[in-house]
Amino acid sequence: MADSTTSRVSYTLDSSIESVNKIEQTAELCATTAGFDEDTVSNISMAIREAAVNAVLHGNAYDANKTVKASFETTAEALTIKICDQGPGLDPDTIPDPLAPENILRGSGRGIFLIRAFMDEVKFRQLHPGTELTLIKQRPPAQSGT
Amino acid sequence: MSMKVSTRQVDGITILDMSGRITLGEGSVTLRDAVRDVLAKGTKQILLNLGEITYIDSSGIGELVSAFTTVKNSGGELKLLNLTKKVHDLLQITKLYTVFDVKDDEASAIASFTK
Numbered sequence: 001m002a003d004s005t006t007s008r009v010s011y012t013l014d015s016s017i018e019s020v021n022k023i024e025q026t027a028e029l030c031a032t033t034a035g036f037d038e039d040t041v042s043n044i045s046m047a048i049r050e051a052a053v054n055a056v057l058h059g060n061a062y063d064a065n066k067t068v069k070a071s072f073e074t075t076a077e078a079l080t081i082k083i084c085d086q087g088p089g090l091d092p093d094t095i096p097d098p099l100a101p102e103n104i105l106r107g108s109g110r111g112i113f114l115i116r117a118f119m120d121e122v123k124f125r126q127l128h129p130g131t132e133l134t135l136i137k138q139r140p141p142a143q144s145g146t
Numbered sequence: 147m148s149m150k151v152s153t154r155q156v157d158g159i160t161i162l163d164m165s166g167r168i169t170l171g172e173g174s175v176t177l178r179d180a181v182r183d184v185l186a187k188g189t190k191q192i193l194l195n196l197g198e199i200t201y202i203d204s205s206g207i208g209e210l211v212s213a214f215t216t217v218k219n220s221g222g223e224l225k226l227l228n229l230t231k232k233v234h235d236l237l238q239i240t241k242l243y244t245v246f247d248v249k250d251d252e253a254s255a256i257a258s259f260t261k
Contacts, residue, residue, distance in 0.1 A: 017171045042232065050204055053170050099241050107212040110204040110240055117239055 007033075010071035015060035015085075023070045024049040027081060030072045034079050034139055043118035044079070044137055050111040051083040051133050059085030059131060078120075079137045086130040149173035149199075151180045159256050160189045161227075165198030168206030177206070181213045181224075190222025191259045195252070197228030207240060214246060223247075227255050 009026065013019035027048035031041040052068065060066040066086040073080045096103050098110045116122050121136035149166035162180055167173050184192055194213070202210075210226075217224040225247040229237070237243040249255035 020170070046201075046203060049169075053203070053205065057170065104241060104245060105211055105215055107208040107215075108204070110207055113240070114204055114236075 006074050006076065008071065008073045010069065013068050013070065014064065015056045015062050015066050015068060017056070019068055020049060020052040020056055023052040023068075023083070026070070026072055030074055030079060030081075031137070034074050036079075036137070036139070040137070047115045047118040047135055048081055048083070050115050051081075051135060054090070054111055054133070055083050055085035055087070055131075059087030059090065061087065076139070078139055081135045082132060083135075084127060084130055084132045086127075088129065089126050090124065090131045092124050149176045151176055153180070153184070155189075156252075157256050158189075159191045159193055159259050160184045161193045161195055161252070163195045163198070165200075167201040168199060168209060169201065169203045170205035174205050174209040177209050177213060181216065185217065185220055185222070190217060190220055192217055192222065192224045193227050193249075193252075193255055193259075194224065195227045196230065196233055199230060199233060202233055202236060207236060207242065210246070211242065223259055225249055225255055225258070227252060 011022070011026070013022060024045050028041060028045040031044040036044065052070065055068045056062065060068060069082075069084040071082045092112060095112050096109055098104070098106065098113045103109060115135060119135045120138050123134040125132040125134070149164060149168055149172065152163045154161050154163065162184070164177070168177055181192065194210070214224050227249050229248060229250070234243070237246065237248070247258070249258065
């Protein structure tokens with residue numbers, strides 16, 4: 001597997017909005033470099049931003065003693081981004097459906113929905129403590145290996 | 147990176163011309179404060195011009211929804227004007243496009259408010 005890896009970068013960041021912005025900007029750069037079109041780059045950036053917001057705000061609750069780890073890996077096949085927090089853990093099955101009529105006018109609760117809408121694969125893993133979110137976007141065949 | 151809002155009045159309707167990003171933190175707070183200020187001045191008919199909004203995240207979407215319900219619950223009307231493709235697409239996939247009254251022409255938007 002190692003010889004298929006074209007690039008990898010990771011950060012350990014504090015629980016702040018600045019970290020969210022850095023993770024978003026890195027995602028945009030990685031997606032652009034991976035050859036995704038402009039709309040897809042924008043969608044990937046948004047999905048990663050939502051994941052970072054979840055980690056900083058809902059996971060670590062802006063706790064200065066907790067960090068967020070973000071890793072970005074581009075292979076010939078896909079862009080894979082992992083975001084880890086040190087919060088109490090997130091069970092995705094407990095998140096209300098934001099499209100349900102009773103939730104449509106809620107002021108929050110759309111982040112995970114947007115992540116799932118824009119990425120090909122989304123995985124949650126409990127870290128005890130914390131949550132690891134893995135987000136995968138397959139590269140188009142014509143751009144693989146570039 | 148931040149959001150800017152300027153306010154003007156046309157035929158009794160308050161138009162908020164917004165530019166930049168509506169995201170968690172500054173942008174969402176700026177929108178919330180702007181709508182709150184308009185309501186505090188007694189105006190309840192608000193047109194949000196989003197033509198120069200380059201980016202909105204789930205927090206920003208939530209803030210738009212909150213603004214809509216706040217104005218509606220106070221007996222007013224809040225409508226959206228000049229959505230970019232990105233914002234349009236986001237409101238579509240979140241099924242909010244039909245919740246908001248969305249306009250693409252300022253004159254007809256102004257005329258559509260209850261007199």
